[in-house]
Amino acid sequence: MKISSPTLSSRSADLLKRGLDRLNAEQYTLAEALFREIVAQDPQHAEAWHRLGVTLARQQRFAPGEAAIRQALALQDSGERQRDLGWTLIWQGRDNEAIAAYYSAINQGMREARLFNNLGNLLKKGNNLKYAEIAYRAAIDVDPAYALAHSNLAMLLQDAGQFDAAEASLKQALELDPKAAHLWQRYGGLLEQQNRLDEADAAYCRGERWESAQYVRRRVAYWQDLDRIDRLTLEMVASGAAEQLTPWGLLGIPALTPGLHREAGRRFAETRWRGELAAAPLVARGAGLAEALSALAMGGRLRIGYLSADFHAHATMHLLAGVLESHDAARFDIHLYSYGNATRDTAWQARFDALPATFHDIGGLTDAQAAAQIADHGIHLLVDLKGYTTQTRLGITALRPAPVIVSWLGYPGSLGAPRLADYLIGDTVVTPPDSAQHYSETLALMPHCYQPTDHRRQCGPRPTRAAAGLPERGLVFCSFNQTFKLNAQMASVWARLLSAVPGSVLWLLDPGSERARANLHAFFVSEGVARERVIFAPRLAQEAHLARLQLADLALDTLPTGSHTTGSDALWAGVPMVSASGALFAGRVGASLLDAVGLGELVARDLNGYFQIALGLASDPAWLAQIRERLGRAKSEAPLFDTVRFTRDLERLMVAIVRREVDGGEGAVVAQ
Template sequence: MKPAAPTPSARSDALFKRGLDRLNADKTMHAEALLREAVDADPRHADAWHQLGVVLARQQRHAEGEQAIRRALALSESGTYRRDLAWTLLWQGRDEAAVEAYLSAVLQGVREARLFNNLGNLLKKRHDLADAEAAYRAAIETDPAYAFAIGNLAVLLSEAGRDEEAEACFRRALDLEPQAANLWQCYGAMLEHQHRLDEADAAYARGGRWEAVQYVRRRLAHWTGLEEIDQAALAMIASGAAEHLTPWSLLGMPTLTPEWHREAGRRFAESRWRGELAAAPMVARGAGLAEALAAFEAGGRLRIGYLSADFYDHATLRLLAGVLELHDAARFDIHLYSYGGVAPDADWRKRIAQWPVTIHEIDTLSDAQAAARIAQDGVHLLVDLKGYTTGARLGITALRPAPVIVSWLGYPGSLGAPRLADYLIGDATATPPVTASHYSETLALMPHSYQPSDHRRSSATRPTRAEAGLPARGFVFCSLNQTFKLNAGIASIWCRLLAATPGSVLWLLDPGHERARANLHAFFAQHGVAAARVIFAPRVPQSQHLARLPLADLALDTLPYGSHTTGSDALWAGVPMVSAPGRLFAGRVGASLLRAVGLEDLIARDLDAYFQIALALANDPAWHAKVRERLARARGNAPLFDTARFTRDLERLYVAIAARETQSVGDRAPVVIVD
């Protein structure tokens, strides 16, 4: 007698078990084939559908994995199935659905540390901080040795200002996982935020987070050995080990190239917003722009959205306020999407209230909710003002809530991930067309400088030199940039200038840290410059800062990360600046500002020429006086200070960008330029 043929369910079970063995051995393609055979043999085999979904998700095919797990759930409700469904949703950027699936799994009795940790991350992301804390604590209760949940709780506590609790959590997590680089990075970030910079340096180094080490050391003017640390940071980018590396912190590294900076941005984005970048766009690129432009040409308005945490921050306001105030409300419907801060004082609140804009406070919304709000508002062109700077929420733009997205002003570089922004606003000096390959965005070039200026900024009463801590006589070189922009190379040139200009002094912004002050004095002393000739300017309110600036005779730009608002402030105050263009966007802004104010002759071809120009200005009073006269005249008519003209140019650029998006890809010029 022949043996009976196996029933479909028996054959399906056998295939399922073999597929599960292959999955556990990480043989995903073989596992997929076996599990597909299993569900073909028995379409009602829920466990086979579930594991097929898991194997598809492991291959980054999350949407297919979701559908397979939903087939399993249609056959049999299971907390384990819900848990893995949440995983596929998480990787698709569907956070709200993932939260619901995780909560359903918990209600069905699944209690796993990883589940609670992932749930905590999602709740924190949507600013549900109390529930996020509860989820992290549930993860720790389930597995007291789960260091990463303890670390996530520490980060949440730190951000809430609960420093003692946060530090205790960090120490507990690091005791459990002393080699965990990400934990050391997060602990270092907390220490840095508390201005415990030496401890932050040690924590970052312990975790091998060399990009953070170099940044903290530059803040401390601790320049010894930085070349090796910089190379280690660049090696992290090259090896792919830099997923959590913040691209903005790299800008002070002299050896950083535009290509490596773009690559760092790409890796950071793909690790930080993997789910959002994989999700279906909320709004298709270019959708509705042809109709919007037709209505605009017939007298309608283009709807422009600005996205930032800094609308109420003094540093941003002194650049952006004039543009927002002068937008043509008859042609442009301006919306501000703000996710941080409050208006700094009553005068600013009064001024902001008069802007022709609609303000949306979205700080309590998750990225998905904020993106949905922007999409519902029908924004035609969304302008992100933060990039990779502190507090940015690029998860919003990753979800594509508008038909075209632009990066401008806050971050001087490429975001690296094309989905985060379609265009980057620059100018022909800061972002020359020949550098287009350095950007994942299309360059959109303003005719003068990309940086705006506030036509209504004012200063307090000018102090005397003595009141500002300056000597009664002598030439005053100044560089009131943040300390991390300084370095041994540029400071050595300043030493030569001081040596060649008897009686001169160097005026620097106070670093705000005693170790940094000591390091700077030690460096200059090693180069023969007495401590009395290096004077630190205290940090003061903006009106007082603008009032004291004219006491300086010459501003000295920095490289590789140059003067941005610092340079604009100096020029507005009538202080000439000498600059040399660097390789990076961040190092070419000074040259852009000088060109826009008509002082191209102060743009040096290299650092040797930079020294010669600065020396000549310091030692030729007649030429120096003529340059200051030219700058004083420029205050009334130069493009750099003509906010109304800048705003009209910016509006024309927005229209040109929208028009370019309506053309077929083959017909688009590589760079948008407003003449």
Template sequence: MVAAARAFYPRGMNSSVPTPSARSDALFKRGLDRLNADNIMHAEALLREAVAADPRHADAWHQLGVALARQQRHAEGEQAIRRALAVREGGAYRRDLAWTLLWQGRDEAAVEAYLSAVLQGVREARLFNNLGNLLKKRQDLADAEAAYRAAIETDPHYAFAFGNLAVLLAETGRDEEAEACLRRALELDPQAAHAWQCYGGLLERQNRLDEAEAAYARGGRWEAVQSVRRRLAHWEGLEPIDQAALAMIASGEAEQLTPWGLLGIPALTPELHREAGRRFAQSRWRGELAATPLVARGAGLAEALAAFEAGEAGEAGARLRIGYLSADFYDHATLRLLAGVLELHDAARFDIHLYAYGDIAPDAAWRERLARCPATLHEIGALSDAQAAARIAHDGVHLLVDLKGYTTGTRLGITALRPAPVIVSWLGYPGSLGAPRLADYLIGDVVVTPPVTAAHYSETLALMPHCYQPHDHRRECGPRPTRAEAGLPASGFVFCSFNQIFKLNARIASIWRRLLVATPGSVLWLLDPGEPRARSHLHGFFAEQGVAAARVIFAPRVPHDLHLARLQLADLALDTLPTGSHTTGSDALWAGVPMVSAPGMLLAGRVGASLLRAVGLEELIARDLDAYFQIALALANDPAWHAQVRERLVQARNDAPLFDTKRFTRDLERLYVAIMAREAQDAGDRAPFVVAG
């Protein structure tokens, strides 16, 4: 190397002047010392001097790449390490090249680099752990497991690999092995918050809720503690736990905090919810968010729209290609809402594609119904996020609709890679994703997402003219059972709320308790939480004001058609806050059951009001919870008014915008075209807009 460096200088130089290689070596050593001392900018400057003095100093190029990567300048770091590799091969060089590629979202190239490092003799627990994570992301679970086990073999005290192996084992149904791995991880690092979180999640899925709460608390994961408590209706002492969870968002203390699990906290603000989404996205999909987009935003939309509009003018125009991305194309709440829209899309104008990474309608009737929709179904569950995104990009989708957001089972790594020129968030997740790259638009309406709240969203608000929630025009209410068959008393006013238990809280339940006290003979009909302790807590709460357990009745979970049939026996549905009725609200209204609601701060707490507006019952939208109580009490005590409201609901099934699926679908298609037109203009306009109805 010294001889090669001397070739750059004229012969006869004064021997007292250090040769370039000697000088570069000294600069390299000083730079490496600064890098090891975390003085990264000084290290970068010294290492740049070193490679300028000797462009073939491979170790200096390598450490310069590391210094750049540690400043989040991963593309520059990659290039520097590739300069080192151009001089000579090295396992450590390949290992750190993989690191820079990983953070750019170039997973396949990172896997190749890690494997090359291993072949060159690098055996480090962290390398094998990172390799396992990448293999798991691409659904190569057997090799991912082998990589995690190699990490543990290399360093039996590497707790993080035990935790990651446990997550993989749990996801493949090997709970006993997963629990053993988590216990070992926590023996090695009792303060590992991530391991406690994983352990709590495993215990919660097994319905070992007390143990789960204790595990979450040990890890300081207060958002998970409050979520478990709400599943048990254990409301005593929740406020300080809620505040601790919200403080974690504000401080950035817990990046992995799941935004969906926060929706039961009454003090959650839209600003904090958006921030939680941003932090979660950055922690989960940092590499994908940094990767070069597969499709540039707005690319090709002007041409697609021109061809589409030619068709509208009577010529043979091209269809616009719309993609729906979800894990829920089965008998799930999302599909029950969306099925009618999928059936009624105008196949002459829109080419519909369903990208499913979950179960596909195991029920034969649903699968047959999906098959009859004018849509092409793509089952992508076996593909990695990168492969799925590449498939969507190859299909030339013009507008991609993500139906999951941060709900359970999401794979937003697909949208983070930007496989379409415009991406829309809709229906599944009631809030902002927080990371602008995950979705360009969020579909709402003027009630759930008023234009004045635009700053609460990283997405541009695209507003439907009536209600953002669709309805299935083929949904039917079966024959109404008797009250005895449904477990209800022979007489008395029936208040109901079939929302999930986490949406209940002491404040809203106190209002329901007052209603029961003020309405003798009435009962409250709730969805059975499936947990004896939750039933006991609820009965105890109502008993504090003398409401007997017999007046709080739990309805077992039944197939949806049977639920709609029995729902007709209820007299009044009671909305919840801060997260309200969504599908449960439209179910009640379709069954002819009035609902009283009050709009909350969050999108998730304003859906009930939107449904009532779209069905023509604005007078049942209370300004606050005091008015909510008064409206509910008046309906219970005024049979004539109650009968008149119910009759209006019967008529609404024929003419209200909420139940007109064909009208909704045409409005939605107009909204899609308007979104694409704005993107084609590339005006950068983020102002909310409403499509004409």
């Protein structure tokens, strides 16, 4: 009896079933082999091509996954295949194509909550907020129990300032999925934005988002149980247990290492900008730089772009304004790309109008549109001034709109993801060459301090001590750092100083929170320091703040994150600062400032040495007077205060970076 062999269609059906079983079991290698066997035997098998594409995409092989799904669509269009095509496009950063695919799926009858939710995310990212809200609400209509859609709708409402509606949506999401850590993280963020810090703390702890819990506690000087919370936070960083773990908020943790900080940056970037990091670069690295160097040598100009949200009366601009004014317009074509608050007071507006630079307001553009504009302008070197600080839009640099990208000034550390920036501007104190392994970027070293100073800043007339809320007599220690930089160890050193220097007071920046003020007073009282010896200074405009700073006798730096703009302000106002070198970039800025002003002897190796230097200065009026006299001379002599010199050094460094891109090289780049 003759036994007939299986038909091609029956064999394909068997292979397809087995492949789907392997795909559902996440055995992707086996599933891929089975689907490939089908299409090799039957190239017209649309479903096999579709499932092969899904299998490849789940292995993060998005481009071949897209190609396979497109082959399936060419054979037979369907809503399901359009949906899966959209997913592969998202991961390649091709948002507009993904939106089109999702709409095609919807037009063919697809009604899935996840599809509508993903579409909402894409529309929100593209600033199409009206239709993003419609998409999120459609997801909820399809599946009222879909917590993620409720959460995403809440974030949309929060960004629009509709806090009550946002909170209602988040509470609905938490009722549906009360164990979801990311929902508690979002709820805590909403509460924190409204300055409901106790509630935010509780929400973060409920969701075990320890990195946010420690940060909000530091904001109000609530230091209880921080050792445990810090340990749990660093375990989260090391294990990668939490997505969207913001690196900036980690800087107050004393045990944070440079390696862990870099790792936190890498993980944050890869979860926040997955699509952009996977997209094809708009401009190839190094493209056109050889021609730019040749043109520069013949009298042409390098096109430099600065990217920031802070081109207004912001702390960063108080440092940078003088540099922007001092750029050599004959050699450098400067472009400012602003995505933040474009309003400026009259004085700032006059300065910006006079800058040798072209201003571009890109606040209304998507990241993709902004990146395309920068690429179209032919920028040779793009400088991101934000890093992982608030309002960052590193999605722009992730799309690679320039042949070389530099990180500078705003964020004191590595971004962790090499595609976000090729170079990090530092100096030999904050980023010594032997620390290069802690940075995904190549180090670019300024000859003095990496941080500029605006030589046109005005201090204003010194007020009376009474007008500033200070006693008529007694030495004034000051630290005008943000409250999150303070900690029990640092405050204990300050308490020892106050106890050792009779009649002295500690002048702190008002944290803007009654709870924070109460916590700080309670801590110092527990250390034997009377409440009236800790004085809070209200926030003032820059000129008035610099004027009152002249009343201080000695500035006290902080660790593990130290004084940045705060330290520069103190030195500009003629107030010496005592510092100690920390383990992080963020903890060595004070040392760099002091080195660049010729007062390196005020930098201690540890907190015991810090205490001894501060006590010595406070107890020896002659030594303190001599230091203040040297600082006064430095204002007209030291490189820290010479803005034009700093700008020429920066320009030489930029040219050296471009030359290294053209010629290659090893190790750090230095200004030549």
